[in-house]
Amino acid sequence: MRVSVRVAAAVAAVGVAVSAFAGVAEAKPAGTTDLRLIAFNDFHGNLQPPAGSSGRVTLANGTTVDAGGAAYLATHISQLRGQVSNSLVLSAGDNVGASPLNSALFHDEPTIEMMNKVGVSASVIGNHEFDEGYRELLRMQFGGCHPTDGCQFHNPFRGAKFPFLGANITFDNGLPAVLPVTIKFVDGIPVGIIGVTLKDLPSVVTPEAIKGFRFGDEVHAINQTSRLLDLAGIRTQVVLLHQGDSTEGGGPDDCRTLPGPARDIAAAASPSVDVFFTGHSHQQYNCVINDPAGNPRPVIQGASFGRLLSVVDLKIDKKTRDVVRTATVAHNEVVTRTVTPDPAVQALVDESVTKSGPIANRQIGTITADLTRTASAAGETPLGDVIADAQLAATQGNQAQIAMTNPGGIRTDLTYASSPAGEGNGVVTYGEAFAVQPFSNIMQTITLSGAQLKTVLEQQWQVQPNGTTVTRFLQISSTLHYSWSQSAAQGNRVSNITVAGQPVDPAGKYRVSVNNFLAAGGDGFAELAKGSDLAGGPVDLDAFSAYLTGHPNLAPPVADRVAVTQ
Template sequence: MKLIALNDFHGNLLPPRDPTLLPDRPGQPDIPVPLGGASYISTAVAQLKAANPRNVVVAAGDLISASPLQSSLFHDEPAIAVMNGIGLEFSAVGNHEFDRGRGALLRMQRGGCAEDGTLGQDTCVNGPFPGAAFRYMAANVVDETGTPLLPAVGIKTFIVDGRMPLSIGFIGLTLEGTPELVNRTGIAGLRFLDEAETINREAAALTKQGVRAIVVLIHEGGEPPVGADLDDESCPGFAGAITGIVAKLDPAIDLVISGHTHRVYRCRLPTADPARTILVTGAGSAGRYLTDIDLQLAADTGDVLSAAARNVPIVNDSAANVRPDRYPPLAPEPKVAAIVAEFDRRSRERSLQPVGRIASALSRQQDTAGEMPLGYVIADAQLAAAAKQADRRADFALMNPGGVRAELAPLDAAGTVTYGQVYTVQPFGGALMTMTLSGTQIDALLEQQWRADGRYAILLPSQGFEYAWRASAPLGARIDPASIRLRGKPLSPTGRYRVNVNAFLANGGDGFRVLLEGTERVEFGIDRDVLIDYLSAQPVKPPKLGRIRRLD
């Protein structure tokens, strides 16, 4: 049996702008190769299917949202349309499937019109929307009655040479921590259950039905160390939440297809049984790779005898190809290419509209201290917008790094940036909020940048606010309170400060629960519109660094 897997597509109908570094000849530096694009994915899927007629196309979540304009402008219906065209059959939900709330997710599955008229048109912006032809699965997401919001499992059965049917069961789920990654108002009433417990429960139910080959599609993942040999399936140094989940899985689980971390890997990870490992795969993000998985099943029992995987780069012809002998480009598949072309055409006029200027490129990469030039500019823009309204003025603004989705680079010598570029940087269109916190609460908020599971999110402050931290200090004591300064002066523990954040953070997103305690909350503006206003006022220069200092 052949499984063809992807994850974290994020509505990237067109190839991502930046090429991917891939290995060249031994001893030679890596070379940039253009990867991705929905029509090229479709071609690659068709080629892999042709190699084995007994196949399934699956995904591990985040197919939609945090998307470029060509998809997001149309409520991510284009992303679903291309997945239908590619032939996707089963997908786990990811945290981004919940960005617009449970109702919007159910509409993605079932079809129907969007509830808003954001384009100033009929709410059926693309005509009748049929929904996903594939099955979204959410085994660990239950509603107020304890019922899964979407199906927990899917089964595909094959008849091989007229013999007994062979079935593969798929369990789909998202990470338990999804509520910390989305706006909580959209998931009110939903519960997100423990991943390993859910998988084992559903595996037992599948086994009772006679399914002996069980595959997990989970929107949670891990990270190989920088410079790791991706051909070494032992994956030394591999880390991340998926390792702890796999270690608890029932022996009935044969394969784990993962996502969320946007990394490329295929690893044999240890389980509770020291003599047993499970193959765990991840296919990066934005459609740059597919994972080609071959399962050998016993003809008499349906048990998995072996599992092998390789990650296949989706080489496109969007730029001059480098080393076509090593990385031959795929041709676009016509039917999916037509879908992409239609939505690209419909979004192009708005996408190419100039909205501002920047003096030079603004990076979204964080350095070892956590500083990010583009994140600082966004925070500065939000503070400036708040200052224009007396009842919404803030002392400082904070931006979450995960909300900055792309870098911002000028298109010409004049420094022009377009609406489409800004949209790609901030695709969520979230509201902004100003609230009051005490100095003590701000200190506690900054400590919440690091969590017990090893994850972290370094908040990006506006100009005039600074702080310092120590990596070697214990959790809860990494910030030097004396280093927290506003316009050069230390915060008073009992002082009252007006803080501006986006709605995602204001509702406790990324685990910043202190923000739920904020008082005198006043909402205003949309993050993307505020950034456009800031860029249109004057050519924006890269901000001076030094707002965040790492002390060790």
């Protein structure tokens, strides 16, 4: 009911804008108003500076710089706001979920409090905002104690001071589930902020978390909401889009995006939209893409984990209340750690670290070198190998023969160097393991035929509606080996599949362990949903932790499970 009231209020606000401004447009003086938009995306509760490659930004010359950390982010935001008279802070989604322990242990309440402190004005809903379902999303918005764990961080938890937006999120009956748009006023000029999440959200979230919801086409939702703003005389329009493109490298302000969904959406959506802040793909880019009328507009993304701030400076004509597109300037600012951390946000971070410390700092294993997500030419990663082996070991009671895990479920590297907690080099703490596997997915073992197993491996290459191919390499246990060809046709890339050293029989039956997200067909692996004889297992984090404990001084495995040919 409260969401419906908020939606109605947003529409009413548009109506008020019509009556307030329709009769005074000619009376406004000439000139422009400056507005700075400051956005981040895919923060994922990284209150502390992220470790390893997750805490570095690659510059245009190929060098890297340490970046990120909520207290440094707050300082950079404050500095950027201090340079202009008008500014808005925005988020392109995935603020929470897949978070380190010092945020996740408290159901990401510290992250929402941090966003309140830095003055966020609006956020689009990302797929991870649905990790714990719609009721938890409403709790993040409106506050209240967790129904199971209560208020363990601050009591009471007051929720976000900014609206969560999703113009393309509806209930099954077609009614809006959240606000589609919010309106801010800058020197009396209304600014419409539209939020749109990815229409493919159901493929990256467990089905039970989004039961009863629909996620519509992004362009349609943008255009529909933009027309409403146009009718209300709101000419300055910004889109927060939780969808992004991949890149071919480059620095924070390079535009080397591969053809992808964000580019397609930005090229097709209403010409009334002046700026696109994107997210989801965790990439850094700063592009200019022409709208359908041929006018340029920025399409920008700031990597992830609070390492970059996407900054767009607008000049708004006071008479037309529209953006002067030719005067727009955009850049990605590195959140360096050389500035003085914001004391209020630092105090919040320190509190979260202290309260989570007894759990986070418990030693569970040791490693001899970094276990990273860096892939071989064949798509295999050291950390992925270890996690798959751990999942196989944890499901032996289900007669599992192989295990496979999705790369998106592996959130950060496991580094050899000691963390700031001082546990020592090579020591793995529960908090570090949690950062790697934060979803609490449940292991499930299913039966697949050999032919189905091959189909699953072929589904690692997924053709998108625009004709491009997205590759999602499953990480596999040491009992599974195969080859794939770079030049082979779609659906016929994989060959030489063996299980425990024996060639796979297409008619044979194999017990395969995956997490419940994959078992439901997540990440486009629809064939896994056809598995039979499902048996449950432990939480994936528990499997990983137990494996680390049982294998002290664990070394990175040899990358010999997958071979690639021309």
